[in-house]
Amino acid sequence: MKHEIIEKNVGLMGVLIALVISVAGMAEIVPLMFQAQTTQPSKGVVPYPAVELAGRDVYVKEGCYNCHSQMIRPFADESLRYGPPSLAGESVYDRPHQWGSKRTGPDLARVGGRYTDEWHLLHLINPRDLVPESNMPGFPWLQDKLVDGDLITTKMKTLRWLGHPYSDDQINQAAKQVSGVTEMEALIAYLQFLGVANNGRAQK
Known part of the structure; x- marks a missing residue:
């Protein structure tokens, strides 16, 4: 009888659903806020230097995260292709993080050092010059705009805070x-x- 009362009262049911989701969400999220593996950086992980931090802003601004994730899941096929699974401690300096599993393009969590700077330059100007089957757009205009030094300085101050x-x-x-x-x-x-x-190379 009590169950029927809840089912027939849309408002009450909505409140109870919200309550259950809130409690369950807190039970999952709050403990993570106090675990070292999620709040402390993994070995060798440091905050992004100025140039790399500026590049991350470009990455986010151009929407690269819509097609590329930075989260390697603990499955054999992913480890064989991309490298060891991602750890939460690798992303403690990412605001916002670039996780996800939707990939139009490959995961980039371990892309550092895999290709030369020249390869990346050609690929970003016109991806099909290097990967004929690619559906990635080119970004040639990025060569014409300079990074804003004052903005990066302000951002680093904010991140330190x-x-x-x-x-x-x-x-x-x-x-x-x-x-x-x-x-x-x-x-x-x-x-x-x-x-x-994670690739064994020294950080800057």
């Missing part, structure tokens, strides 16, 4: 480091930075 361990020197040198750097160069630097800790 949020807990990223940027030093005063890193912040003070940010504008100088990105001076004269095009968005194309920054994007390539970002791509070359992805997964380097």
Whole structure:
């Protein structure tokens, strides 16, 4: 009888559904906020340097995440193609993270160092010059726009306030480091930075 009352009262049912989802969500999410594996960086993972941080902004601005994920799932076929599965500690300095499983293009979590800078440049200008079957659009205009040094400096200050361990020197040198750097160069630097800790190469 009580069950019938709930089913026939749309408002009450909606409130109870929202309550159940909220409690279940908190039970799953809140513990993760206090686990070291999700809040502490994995070995070798450091905050993005100025140029790479600028490149990440270009990556997000151009919507690259719509077709490329940065999360390798723990399945044999993914590990064989992309490398070891992604860890939560690899993404502690990503705001927002670039996870996901929808891939029009390949996962990029371990793409750093897999190709040369020249390969990335040609691929970003016109992907079909290197991969004839690619349906990825070209981004030649990124060569014509420079990175905004003041914006990157401000962003690094904000990220430090949020807990990223940027030093005063890193912040003070940010504008100088990105001076004269095009968005194309920054994007390539970002791509070359992805997964380097897990590929055994030293971070910058």
